[in-house]
Amino acid sequence: MxxxxxxxxxxxxxxxxxxxxxxxxxxxxxxxxxxxxxxxxxxxxxxxxxxxxxxxxxxxxxxxxxxxxxxxxxxxxxxxxxxxxxxxxxxxxxxxxxxxxxxxxxxxxxxxxxxxxxxxxxxxxxxxxxxxxxxxxxxxxxxxxxxxxxxxxxxxxxxxxxxxxxxxxxxxxxxxxxxxxxxxxxxxxxxxxxxxxxxxxxxxxxxxxxxxxxxxxxxxxxxxxxxxxxxxxxxxxxxxxxxxxxxxxxxxxxxxxxxxxxxxxxxxxxxxxxxxxxxxxxxxxxxxxxxxxxxxxxxxxTAPANVTPSREARAEPGDVVFEDVRFRYTPEGPEVLKGVSFTIPQGRTVALVGPSGAGKSTCVSLLLRYWDPDAGRITIGGVPLAQASSLVTVVPQDVHLFAGTVADNVRLGAPSADVEGPLATAQLPIDPRTVVGERGVALSGGQRARVAIARALATEAPVLVLDEAVANLDTSTEERLASALEVAAAGRTTLVIAHRPATIRRADHVVVLDDGRVVAQGTFAEVSHWLE
Ligand SMILES: Nc1ncnc2c1ncn2[C@@H]1O[C@H](COP(=O)(O)OP(=O)(O)OP(=O)(O)O)[C@@H](O)[C@H]1O
The missing domain is CATH 1.20.1560.10 (ABC transporter type 1, transmembrane domain)
Known part of the structure; x- marks a missing residue:
């Protein structure tokens, strides 16, 4: 048979x-x-x-x-x-x-x-x-x-x-x-x-x-x-x-x-x-x-998992550390991260920058545990990520909203969370009962991005990943949102992927990636010649 x-x-x-x-x-x-x-x-x-x-x-x-x-x-x-x-x-x-x-x-x-x-x-x-x-x-x-x-x-x-x-x-x-x-x-x-x-x-x-x-x-x-x-x-x-x-x-x-x-x-x-x-x-x-x-x-x-099963321990917030991380998407494919090491000190914001294809989104994917690194390790507060992944939340580049209300979407990761607070922090003055339509078609791009931010904040996870979250916003909304995010990021350990100088400038520390390697890191002033 x-x-x-x-x-x-x-x-x-x-x-x-x-x-x-x-x-x-x-x-x-x-x-x-x-x-x-x-x-x-x-x-x-x-x-x-x-x-x-x-x-x-x-x-x-x-x-x-x-x-x-x-x-x-x-x-x-x-x-x-x-x-x-x-x-x-x-x-x-x-x-x-x-x-x-x-x-x-x-x-x-x-x-x-x-x-x-x-x-x-x-x-x-x-x-x-x-x-x-x-x-x-x-x-x-x-x-x-x-x-x-x-x-x-x-x-x-x-x-x-x-x-x-x-x-x-x-x-x-x-x-x-x-x-x-x-x-x-x-x-x-x-x-x-x-x-x-x-x-x-x-x-x-x-x-x-x-x-x-x-x-x-x-x-x-x-x-x-x-x-x-x-x-x-x-x-x-x-x-x-x-x-x-x-x-x-x-x-x-x-x-x-x-x-x-x-x-x-x-x-x-x-x-x-x-x-x-x-x-x-x-x-x-x-x-x-x-x-x-x-x-x-x-x-x-029967397809095997990409990552080892999570064994959530009672992980405490702490520094997020990438240690000599190496990764390739397929065994026969090129090495995309070639020994990446950097630290996001607890409560600080680090901007990850670099040309297209440098490996920024790959770092985020590893931090979200879509894949495990091939070599090296990622830790939070000294604990391997497999035991601490619930500490991480994300505002992704392409937001997916589910058919339902704004509140349903904000509560995706925290079913009993307060909705008003995160919406206020994300500067989205909207009735939480508003129906968003399939994939959020009834909202503007900026509103969708802010629902995504409120969704991440509602989880109260101490590590926040922002993947070009401001890409959908006009200049004035972006400015308002950036200041709101500064409030949200206060006390959180934040990794931002952004191309905009204003966003990079606001970070405490900047890590420059190129071709899968960290080529420079420091304050905005220290690395600014890499960004020209
Ligand atoms: N799912 C995938 N399978 C195979 N290769 C991939 C995959 N995703 C990304 N890559 C490759 O990995 C390399 C790094 O991609 P990554 O998306 O991390 O770069 P990036 O710095 O975020 O770029 P961008 O700023 O354009 O988003 C690229 O060469 C890309 O083609």
């Missing part, structure tokens, strides 16, 4: 009772259906059984089918909920490092559509496969007891039917992967289009975008057509084999059953071993797409 499918089948282990209920209900329903056919066949042949037996079995089969549908879907959605939780944890664990290589639409396709596809595995496949094999075995044994010739014909043909999905398995896997990949690709482009709608309209790119989406839709349609054509071929082959088996069974019954009264029963017993084989073939028709989805979910959920 494919390792991803095996891993997913193992996920059912946490819901053993629901799985056993599904199995029992499916078995009861299948055996009751078989019993209906057998009792009716007996009735037709002998006329001695009362109609009460098939009627009771009909009731039993109906109740069991209803119960099975209920518990199978209960089981499926329990497992899907757990998988979604695992996918979310994986995204949190690997973000943002590994996510940088993936498109957000592709990621949401894994979390939404791939996991949803697996519903078929949990609600309609696992228990049903076991039941089909039980009914197949019982049917073959019963047929052997009544007429030893019957299984000699039906069993080889039933086994042949079971192998039909295997004949085309290579194609099924290929079609399934192509279909899931095309779905995810289209999903990613739709999400990208919706997110960038304003730019698309502003730059008159609607037609080109529509053509791109139409192209991706055609690619998906081609993958679906190929998959459906293979499914049709599988169904046709299965039908040919089943028809051959039915005709052969009829011949065996005609040649070997002496009493006409036993003939209907013999035919039903023959069908008893063929029907489960047909059901297995039908269930496995979706194998390719299930496998592709399982692979994608498995890859995400």
């Amino acid at each position: 494919n390792p991803s499918i095996r891993w997913l089948a193992g996920a059912v282990g946490g819901h053993r009772t629901a799985f056993l209920s599904t199995l029992a209900a499916n078995l009861t329903s299948q055996l009751a259906l078989w019993g209906i056919a057998l009792s009716c066949a007996w009735l037709v042949g002998h006329g001695s059984l009362t109609a009460g037996v098939p009627a009771a079995l009909v009731l039993l089969a109906t109740a069991a089918a209803w119960w099975e549908s209920y518990v199978a879907h209960d089981l499926a959605y329990l497992v899907l909920a757990r998988l979604r939780g695992q996918a979310y944890e994986a995204i949190a664990r690997i973000a943002p490092a590994r996510l940088l290589g993936r498109r957000s639409g592709d990621l949401s396709a894994v979390v939404l559509s791939d996991i949803e596809t697996l519903e078929w595995l949990f609600a309609h496949t696992l228990a049903q496969l076991i039941t089909s094999f039980v009914v197949l075995t019982a049917g073959t044994v019963a047929a052997f007891l009544i007429n030893p010739w019957l299984p000699l014909v039906t069993l080889p043909l039933a086994c042949l039917v079971l192998t039909v999905p295997l004949w085309l398995r290579r194609f099924s896997s290929r079609h399934g992967s192509a279909m899931r990949a095309a779905t995810a690709d289209l999903h990613a482009d739709v999400v990208d289009t919706v997110q960038g709608l304003r730019e698309i309209l502003a730059f008159g790119a609607v037609d080109r975008r529509r053509a791109l989406l139409a192209d991706k839709t055609r690619r998906l349609a081609r993958a679906q057509t190929a998959n459906a054509a293979r499914g049709g071929l599988e169904a046709a082959l299965t039908d040919v084999l089943l028809s051959t088996a039915a005709a052969a069974s009829l011949a065996v019954v005609a040649l070997t059953v002496s009493s006409p009264a036993d003939a209907p029963l013999a035919m039903v017993l023959a069908a008893g071993s063929l029907a489960p084989a047909a059901q297995v073939a039908l269930l496995l028709k979706e194998y390719g797409s299930l496998r592709a989805s399982a692979d994608r979910v498995h890859t995400l959920v």
